[in-house]
Amino acid sequence: MIRSIELFSGTGGLALGLHQAGFEPAALFEWDKDSCDNIKSNIMAGYPGIQDWNVVQTDVRLVSYSDYGLDIQFITGGPPCQPFSLGGKHKAHTDNRDMFPEAVRAVRELRPQGFIFENVKGLLRKSFSSYFNYILLQLSHPEVVASEDRDWTDHLRLLEEYHTSGTHAGLEYNVVFRLLNAADYGVPQTRHRVVIVGFRSDLNANWSFPEPTHSKEALLYSKYIDGSYWEKHRIAKARRSTASQRERDNILRFFDQRERGMRWLTVRDAINDLPDPRSKKAERYANHEFRDGARAYAGHSGSVLDEPSKTIKAGAHGVPGGENMLALDDGSLRYYTVRESARIQTFPDDYLFHGSWTESMRQIGNAVPVRLANVVGESVARQLERMDDCDAKRRHSNDKTL
Structure with missing residues (x-):
């Protein structure tokens, strides 16, 4: 101790x-x-x-x-x-x-x-x-x-x-x-x-x-070389993002003489097992309530599912850059729920937030x-x-x- x-x-x-x-x-x-x-x-x-x-x-x-x-x-x-x-x-x-x-x-x-x-x-x-x-x-x-x-x-x-x-x-x-x-x-x-x-x-x-244990390059490899990322999440080929041959060659060249190690984790990795917060199933999860009002405009867009999240910040609707929003597969936007934000910050699921959505997002955004x-x-x-x-x-x- x-x-x-x-x-x-x-x-x-x-x-x-x-x-x-x-x-x-x-x-x-x-x-x-x-x-x-x-x-x-x-x-x-x-x-x-x-x-x-x-x-x-x-x-x-x-x-x-x-x-x-x-x-x-x-x-x-x-x-x-x-x-x-x-x-x-x-x-x-x-x-x-x-x-x-x-x-x-x-x-x-x-x-x-x-x-x-x-x-x-x-x-x-x-x-x-x-x-x-x-x-x-x-x-x-x-x-x-x-x-x-x-x-x-x-x-x-x-x-x-x-x-x-x-x-x-x-x-x-x-x-x-x-x-x-x-x-x-x-x-x-x-x-x-x-x-x-x-x-x-x-x-x-x-x-x-x-020393770092995860890398962006390993994430790119899992997407565009061996496809293991997409397979893990059961993403159909038609929905997968792709890379050019030049990009693929660069990825292979990067790992030519080094260990690949673990890949960066993505938003999908963090929250994929949580139900849609608008569904009835969401009631079984603490701090997983839907919050409406997310809007995109120039310089204000959400995090995408298949990359690490943007930096969670100590704010709610007015956060510059839209860091506390999520861009879904169908192109729609919504705010992160408190539980999703907590997962992005790697808080355990049984560690709860007892304030309002705005107050909880402030606390989570300020946290290490x-x-x-x-x-x-x-x-x-x-x-x-x-x-x-x-x-x-x-x-x-x-x-x-x-």
């Missing part, structure tokens, strides 16, 4: 995936009441393994971490992404919703073995590059604190000088980040997220991000895909286990020497 604390937990996607990997949160902090209520409702309904979760609705700026002792091994969370979102106002450090300073404070006060933080692709925008470097340096040296009267750029300069000095006596973390596409790890959705992982420097972690969280969490857990094994062997060797 990896004892952790989660900040900005939302409706629990990151926490669920990490829990499956062996993380046990001492507390989950979230200011949004509806998100907290949804996790609590699942706890009360008996969702397995989370009965001991302590969900705290609060502003993390008010949290005293001294209440949780010094045995917290990892801090996890998704600081609010609106300051960096491509769909937001891009205020970054001038946005009062920027909670990265609070993530740094938690690391400084709890001194964990490491941390996992997730955020949107927009964090890597060129216009945010200096501030992103500032975030990474703060996480690397959380005890190098600026006085309140100094601007963040002054603090950045201080951190740069300290980082390049070569003499680091205080708390220090080795920090890496990567832009991950959830589809590359078995999530039926193209969702690009920045994941930041740090290990305390005294641990010699020697960790790297897990459970599967992606699990993949990263398992990789970190394996690293911690390896380090524990090495420590045990070292102690055993020392005992024998004595």
Whole structure:
């Protein structure tokens, strides 16, 4: 078990995936009441393994971490992404919703073995590059604190000088980040997220991000070379999309000297066994109610069945690009049901959403895909286990020497 604390937990996607990997949160902090209520409702309904979760609705700026002792091994969370979102106002450090300073404070006060933080692709925008470097340096040296009267750029300069000095006596973390596409790890959705992982420097972690397990090329192979995708879903030949000979040759050339591996999962893979939400059978499935009103127009189209879904977003009718709509085989459009969206985000079917359709879609769109969280969490857990094994062997060797 990896004892952790989660900040900005939302409706629990990151926490669920990490829990499956062996993380046990001492507390989950979230200011949004509806998100907290949804996790609590699942706890009360008996969702397995989370009965001991302590969900705290609060502003993390008010949290005293001294209440949780010094045995917290990892801090996890998704600081609010609106300051960096491509769909937001891009205020970054001038946005009062920027909670990265609070993530740094938690690391400084709890001194964990490491941390996992997730955020949107927009964090890597060129216009945010200096501030992103500032975030990474703060996480690397959380005890190098600026006085309140100094601007963040002054603090950045201080951190740069300290980082390049070569003499680091205080708390220090080795920090890496990567832009991950959830589809590359078995999530039926193209969702690009920045994941930041740090290990305390005294641990010699020697960790790297897990390699992708799924690929677009393997999906193309299953469609246009061996036809296994269409056969799995019993799609008649007349309804299958086709590729030109040149495209087929390119696919074969791509796999000429490499393993094919697993293919990207599609919307059809994720929801094919769910009945039409307009049918009577849909009543047997929780959160699978039909929502009318989907319309297509320029720049606003739905996800297609035989590709990974577009990125599920925290919105309902007004989401730019129509990411929360589905284009059916007959050419018609409809909105994803809550259950379909939850599947696209890899929430288990017995994890329920208790708010309205609009509120549930907001929570799901803000969540970390459970599967992606699990993949990263398992990789970190394996690293911690390896380090524990090495420590045990070292102690055993020392005992024998004595």
